[in-house]
Amino acid sequence: MRKIYYGILFITLNLIVKGEIKIKIFEPIRFNDIVREEIGRNISVGRGVIEISTDDLKADMGKKLVFNFPEKGLMTNRKKWIKIEKYRLENRDREIIIKNKIHHVNFYAILDKKSIDGGEDPKVIEGDYVGYVPIIISQYGRVIR
Incomplete structure (x- = not known):
């Protein structure tokens, strides 16, 4: 019976002590004012935000995340x-x-505005565009500088 209690105590302590890094899309990609915001000829840029949060800052401080x-x-x-x-x-980098x-x-996200209008009806072109971005995230140990 003691082994069961010790086992449950050990598992709960192990779950409490482990911290984790959570990564989520905080704000999806939006192309606001697609006509005015352009970086070159017929190129527009949309912006999104990724949120990185940690439960245990002390243990995760200095870890490096690489996004592909x-x-x-x-x-x-x-x-x-x-x-x-x-x-x-x-x-x-x-x-x-x-x-x-x-x-x-x-x-x-960089968009070529020529790909939007291919001579279709404006009802087909207008609307909220949605897409999924597969992001590969690699986590490395603490960076010592």
Whole structure:
């Protein structure tokens, strides 16, 4: 009987002590004012936010997270598909070092505006575009600098 109590106590302590890093999409990619926000000829940028949070900052402080995005992607408004040319993180090296309990990171989608209008009816083109981005996140130990 003691073994059962000790086993339950050990499991509950083990669950309480372990911290975890949670990563979620805080704000999806939005192309606000697609006509005005362009970085080049016929290229527009959408912005989204990823939230990184940790339960145990003391244990996770200094850990490095590396984000890998696919080269291209798709978004749809359920009537038309548009091609996303590239995904980027706000840092060029695609890595984040955990320093705070909650950290927000911007990521961007680059869109060629020529792919939106192919001569279709405006009712087909208009609407909220939704898409999924498979992000591969690698976690490394503490970075000592």
